[in-house]
Amino acid sequence: MIAFFKDPVLLAAALATSLPFLSMATILIFTRHNQRLSASISIGAVTTSLLCALYLLVTLHSAGAPVQYEFPWLLADQLLIPFGYLLDPLSLLMLTIVAAVSFLVQVYSVGYMSGDPGYSRYYAFQSLFAWAMMSMVISPSMIQLFIFWELVGLASYLLIGFYYEKWSASQAGKKAFVMTRLGDIGFFLGLIILLLGFGNLSILKMNEAAQAHAISPHLLTLSALLIFGGVMGKSAQFPLLTWLPDAMEGPTPVSALLHSATMVAAGVYMFSRIFPFYSGSPEAMTMALAIGTITMLLSSTMAMATYDLKQVWAYSTVSQLGFMVMALAAGGYFAGVFHLTTHAGFKALLFLCSGIFIHEYHTNDFREIGRQGGRNLVIPMICMTIGALALSGIFPFSGFFSKEAVLGVLAMQPNRIWLLAGLLGALMTAYYSFRLIFFMLFPKGGIEAHGGRNGASPGHGGHEEEHHGAIFWCMAVPVMILAAITVVLGFSQSPLEHFLVGKAATGAHTLAVEGGGSHAATEGHSPVHYMVLISAVSMAVGGIAWAWLEFGRKKATQEGFLRWLPKIEQLFARRWYLDDFLRKFLDTAIYSGVTSLFTRNDRRIIDGGIDGICQFTVASGRLFSFLQSGMLQYNLLVMIGAVALVVLYFLM
């Protein structure tokens, strides 16, 4: 106990991670009926967490080696499960991101969720999420990471299905949980194999051992592949990607929190957490690269065919996650983490802006929002455009820098196909982002009269005051902060890189590939680098121009090229039939296949057999009961008959 107070670093780490848990418990048990108090407790807790995280970041900024605390949590036979904190540049960076985004989202939610009957419940779940996510981020061992990983899944299930009265929301929550759990089973099996084969799940030890080739290559590859299952589930990689767009059923701040900035980034975070471990297995890396690429391309195409504001950003999240996985799998540790960082900022920005529009116009269809005058909300519109520019990778927004870094790493790959795929992805990203922006900025047929809007949203008659009321500013201020971060963050690339890689804290991150990759993106002046830079920028600009041609300019038809290819549009809109396939599989193989077979086996064969035995017993008892009829004449008859038989026998 005393150790806690003597060591401010430990105290800060413990406070940062445990306060949200306490706040959840308090809200659920005591303050359920007091909405205002619940929100204050939750926000207070997350604010403290954020301050602690910043304190840790500053204090340990120049600590040479990772700081690790471990306490035994469970000692079962030879299996030791520790609970503790691992503070190194990566976890500190991620902790700060998570705390910051959680904080902004919770502040924003004060406005967005006001008047909701489940207000307290919402904040309890938010706290649960913050607790699970932060404890996961600073886990020193894979088992602890897995435990909190599962809790993150639970929190997202609860938050996605927050509007549980809506069938689609509860369905989406269930889908998210089950699909991520499918990946987690791979993760879990991978951990068990590693535990049995290697005997230690401490992250630092694993990374060291993989670097020193102390783990047999077969074991390494097998467990790396299985653990990647967890990344596929949580970070929505192909083929487990369809839960993420559905998860937009939750309240919009939740989408911002979970499905853009933090929860889905957990998979990528885990990948980078044990990056040295992965880099010991080229096979696993190649597979990850392929899966990341497929994911990125597929989801980009899906985003081109939807008219749902949040869905576009959801698909773009999936494709950006694909980018991060590609970068990591290609050996670009820094590029991947950097893209994760910038993406957290601008994607949260995009979602929170969307939230303001949705809150205002009560529709998710961006054509409708544009028609009702979305661009009149000047602050969110500007911020959203900033976010979209960052997403497309336009200088000087943060996305530009990180995307350059990613593409730079891809360019180092001997096979050019990855780079080409990346560039194609960049083109599509710019296209679909600005398709949305132009729809909202330049609605075809102009903006409808104001009256229509008010009529469409009864109960929100007092719009004009509300704009400048506390609720609006609650939402607008976090958005502006995020926009500012998006503008600035890109320029922190070299200090960040120095912080993350320069120390070489978690083992030797600076691999040969790595060094080549990220350095080329930042300071290398090879011709390849310029080629990548020029082509990437031209792709982004080209995508925007393309969108302008189709949707932006005055005479634009706003139909898009996909209109002429209905088959393909259908394919994109139906998510490449991934969902249909899954549904069909569940229906035929599980529901009407195995389960019904087993149920019938239970009823007919097992129960039928047992009941049969019982009936046989009863029937035979009935049969034998005839012997005991109590009729003297029958008894005499049998007796005489028996005597006659005996006599007959002796006579023969």
Place this chain on the structure above:
Amino acid sequence: MHITYASFPYLSAILLSCVVGLLAIMLIPEERKALIRWVSAIFSGITLVLSACLFLAYDKSLGGLQFAEKASWVPSLGISYFNAADGFNLPLLLLTGIVFFTGVLTMWELEMRVKEFFAHYFLLVTAVFGLFMSMDLFFIFVWYDVSLFPMYLLIAVWGHTRKEYGAMKLTLYLLSGSALILPAIIYLFAKSGLHTFDILSLMQPGIFTAEQQKFAFLLLYLGFGILAGVWPFHTWSPVGHVAAPTGVSMVHAGVLMKVGAFGILRVAIFLCPEGWQYYAQLMALLAAIGIIYGALVGLRQTDLKYVIGYSSVSHMGVVGLGLATVTAQGLNGAVFQMFTHGVMTALLFSSVGYIYDRTHTKMIPELGGLSRIMPVASTYFIVAALAGMGVPGLANFWGELMVFIAAFKVYPVRGIVAVLALLVTALFMLRVVQRAFYGPGNERYAQLPDVTFCEGIPRMILVAVLVLFGLYPSLLLDVIQSASIPFMNGLPR
């Protein structure tokens, strides 16, 4: 094995408080229902406190058998009243205390034949306590059969949904189990030549030959396995769960199934370790099938209690798998899972009982939207369902984790099958939660009240236990390990 005799007879005190409670209930006139309830609650409360004290007073560093009480009863046959607590039965005694007390509180609203109900209920629980704490084969058998009789009546009289069928089926199954156990016990008694039923004396190595152990183990495994819901002898359990009244379902699924698994551990494994090693493969196979089978069948049920019944089959399979690994880790996990599953199922049945009492249905399609109407009652169910899915932070996660790690080491393929069942369990639990509790509120039940604070007490206790051991598993595990590790080290290799 190390034995410490009791300075205060905790174990007898537990039995005594049950028996005194039973007698007190018998003496109260039938009309005074409130008094009967309060007496039941007080005596079950005393039992709970005693079992909790026992759990905390156990010296983990010393290990072995503690609080032993021994008195010769029939010297000519070597039968003695021998009770003791070790790391294996302590969690189960605590579990019984918890389920007993919360079960009494859950049945608070019972109006029909209150006196008889609680009298039978006390008798049932006395038998279960006696079985868990006994170290004498004869007593174990007697307690086993004593528990059957009140069980039949409790289901057949106070149950619903094909209650006679369910009660009869359950009784026949369990009696056939006891018909397998009895010859095995007599066989072991005769072959040992020691003229004693004392488990401690009989478990010394070298008393039984390998062949004898194999024979007796199979009988004991099957006999107790029926009670533990081992596939394919599981069908009595969902039917019985469904037919039983709420409090009895809690004891039935929460404690009685553990009696089976505990019997396998205490009798079959203790006395016939070589038979155990010989049949471990078979045990693991049946357990793995049970895990995935129970989960898949549960996916299709439309009756809330059937769903829970099949989830019990699946979860008890995890216990069986742990026992089948023949490792200390597996035993740890199995006993841990017995405890946590008992608490979790009790919570599930308790919350379903509340809902059933109000809505008069437990068919999932007829429910729906209950979260809006009775949010607190639904929360209890959802917490239990999450525990059943093995969400970390709730106690069940740890048991499953340990069992899966142990099982994977010994039986990789069966381990994978069992781990895959996690997915199916998640699917069917969430499906039930979605259909029964989510969705638009059901007009028919809109006027129904939510759980009040007092009514919620039993469920709060159960949730608190799940969370406590979920966050602080060592509290339970260290006790279990004080028995499992010495036991495994003592086995002849």
